[in-house]
Amino acid sequence: MTDTLAARDAQPTSGDKFRDALLVGAAVYLCSIFGILTSPPGDLAAYWPTNAVLLGILIRRGRPPNWLDWISAFAGYLVSDLVMAHSVFKGVLLISTNLPGVIAGYLIFSRMPESYRTLRHPRAMPRFVLGVLGASTAAGTSGIFVHPVLFGGSHAYGFAFWFCTELVSYMGILPVLLTMPDVRRWLKDHRRRADWPSWKHWRLDHFAPLLAFAVSLGLGVHWGGPGAILYAVPAMLWCALTYSLFATAGITLFFCMWTLLSIATGLLQIGASVESPLAVMSLRVGLSLTALAPLTVASVMVARNELLERLQHAASHDFLTHVLNRSGFLTQAEELLASPQLLRRPVAVLMMDIDYFKKVNDTYGHDGGDQVLTTFAAVAQTCLRSGDLLGRLGGEEFAVLLPGCSAPDAQVIAQRICDAFAAHTVTLDDGRQLRNTVSIGACCAPRIENDIAAMLSAADAALYRAKESGRNRVELAS
Numbered sequence: 001m002t003d004t005l006a007a008r009d010a011q012p013t014s015g016d017k018f019r020d021a022l023l024v025g026a027a028v029y030l031c032s033i034f035g036i037l038t039s040p041p042g043d044l045a046a047y048w049p050t051n052a053v054l055l056g057i058l059i060r061r062g063r064p065p066n067w068l069d070w071i072s073a074f075a076g077y078l079v080s081d082l083v084m085a086h087s088v089f090k091g092v093l094l095i096s097t098n099l100p101g102v103i104a105g106y107l108i109f110s111r112m113p114e115s116y117r118t119l120r121h122p123r124a125m126p127r128f129v130l131g132v133l134g135a136s137t138a139a140g141t142s143g144i145f146v147h148p149v150l151f152g153g154s155h156a157y158g159f160a161f162w163f164c165t166e167l168v169s170y171m172g173i174l175p176v177l178l179t180m181p182d183v184r185r186w187l188k189d190h191r192r193r194a195d196w197p198s199w200k201h202w203r204l205d206h207f208a209p210l211l212a213f214a215v216s217l218g219l220g221v222h223w224g225g226p227g228a229i230l231y232a233v234p235a236m237l238w239c240a241l242t243y244s245l246f247a248t249a250g251i252t253l254f255f256c257m258w259t260l261l262s263i264a265t266g267l268l269q270i271g272a273s274v275e276s277p278l279a280v281m282s283l284r285v286g287l288s289l290t291a292l293a294p295l296t297v298a299s300v301m302v303a304r305n306e307l308l309e310r311l312q313h314a315a316s317h318d319f320l321t322h323v324l325n326r327s328g329f330l331t332q333a334e335e336l337l338a339s340p341q342l343l344r345r346p347v348a349v350l351m352m353d354i355d356y357f358k359k360v361n362d363t364y365g366h367d368g369g370d371q372v373l374t375t376f377a378a379v380a381q382t383c384l385r386s387g388d389l390l391g392r393l394g395g396e397e398f399a400v401l402l403p404g405c406s407a408p409d410a411q412v413i414a415q416r417i418c419d420a421f422a423a424h425t426v427t428l429d430d431g432r433q434l435r436n437t438v439s440i441g442a443c444c445a446p447r448i449e450n451d452i453a454a455m456l457s458a459a460d461a462a463l464y465r466a467k468e469s470g471r472n473r474v475e476l477a478s
């Protein structure tokens with residue numbers, strides 16, 4: 001996929017733009033207040049989330065930021081500084097180190113293909129790291145000039161300090177924002193309450209990786225020492241193998257914030273002073289690199305699972321009509337017939353064969369025949385309920401499994417398909433139009449006779465009678 005953020009722009013109204021800009025300002029303000037409040041006295045923030053959150057919002061929004069967004073972000077930074085009793089001069093200088101990283105990060109990430117940007121590609125993580133390094137380098141470059149003015153020290157230290165601070169915050173926060181599910185789309189897809197994921201399917205062992213993570217953080221606090229920082233790594237890798245990419249990103253972010261803040265507040269005693277600038281930078285870089293491990297595992301897992309899903313779909317579906325193929329139909333039919341929901345309920349099977357299909361091929365060519373097959377599958381699908389199975393068994397022969405369907409109902413549905421297809425005009429690519437008919441054999445059995453092969457064979461015998469009796473008709477198995 002090569003879509004860019006600009007290509008996804010959906011013409012927002014000026015009201016939308018104003019509201020979005022306000023949200024940007026509010027997010028910047030709240031994150032900055034959090035950063036300032038969690039700062040050690042007289043020092044810069046132990047964890048500064050604002051720039052990464054701002055960058056994540058701009059990337060996720062799907063349209064390029066405008067001047068209103070930048071003004072609102074600027075105001076958010078400045079007001080939080082003033083509220084926290086910083087001078088305007090200091091506030092403006094700090095903003096001039098915050099914004100360059102965000103701008104550089106936006107320019108890099110907005111040019112990435114969607115699968116890379118959302119970390120769903122097997123090679124997404126190296127590009128993500130490059131993007132984060134680019135944004136952190138831009139912040140570090142501003143630090144070269146601003147840090148000596150505000151806090152003294154050398155230009156090189158200014159670069160290193162701002163680079164490391166931004167690195168750990170981008171590495172922790174950006175993956176959460178980039179992989180966060182689209183809430184509006186999720187709600188749209190799950191409108192009906194019945195479609196919502198059920199907690200009933202959750203077992204205790206689903207929580208085991210999370211529990212292991214919490215226990216390892218607790219052990220770190222209890223025992224302390226330099227190694228305590230890494231206690232949670234195996235549990236995070238377990239989480240990455242078990243949970244979604246978004247959940248893993250959240251856990252990794254929590255790990256980074258927890259470690260930085262618990263060391264800064266003295267809760268986590270690692271047995272070494274982390275007060276010297278070199279130690280602080282070393283900790284931040286170390287945490288950023290540690291976060292990469294679970295994120296990479298989770299990203300590769302997502303790409304692998306999506307590939308497996310695509311392969312499974314290709315193996316069980318017909319490439320031409322996109323309905324189930326023979327093996328997909330038989331497998332799913334057997335599973336359905338064995339399911340407890342169908343216990344003592346009737347089941348019907350339809351065998352359907354397009355009439356005089358050889359003539360269609362002879363008259364309109366193989367491509368014309370293919371279009372008739374595709375049209376028939378689409379028409380038949382519109383006559384079925386969501387729980388019914390439609391499959392192409394081969395050539396111009398299709399089958400349907402109707403769970404919970406009695407013989408009279410099966411006949412009604414089969415007749416509906418027959419009539420709908422006969423009434424449908426197929427328009428070929430070259431503009432020629434044709435009409436076809438289908439013959440259908442139906443077989444209905446109580447659930448106790450759950451042999452799909454036997455039911456297909458009975459429906460096939462009825463189909464043969466439908467063909468013999470003149471075609472374009474439905475026959476019930478005797």
Ligand SMILES: Nc1nc2c(ncn2[C@@H]2O[C@H](COP(=O)(O)OP(=O)(O)OP(=O)(O)O)[C@@H](O)[C@H]2O)c(=O)[nH]1
Pocket residue numbers: 320353354355356357358359361365366367368369370373394395396467471
């Ligand atoms: N276009 C196209 N034709 C196919 C495909 N698979 C099988 N066929 C053709 O479907 C035709 C089936 O013809 P027959 O089995 O003789 O049956 P019919 O002409 O439909 O006659 P009745 O079933 O007796 O009404 C053959 O000509 C096959 O080559 C396909 O994927 N695409």
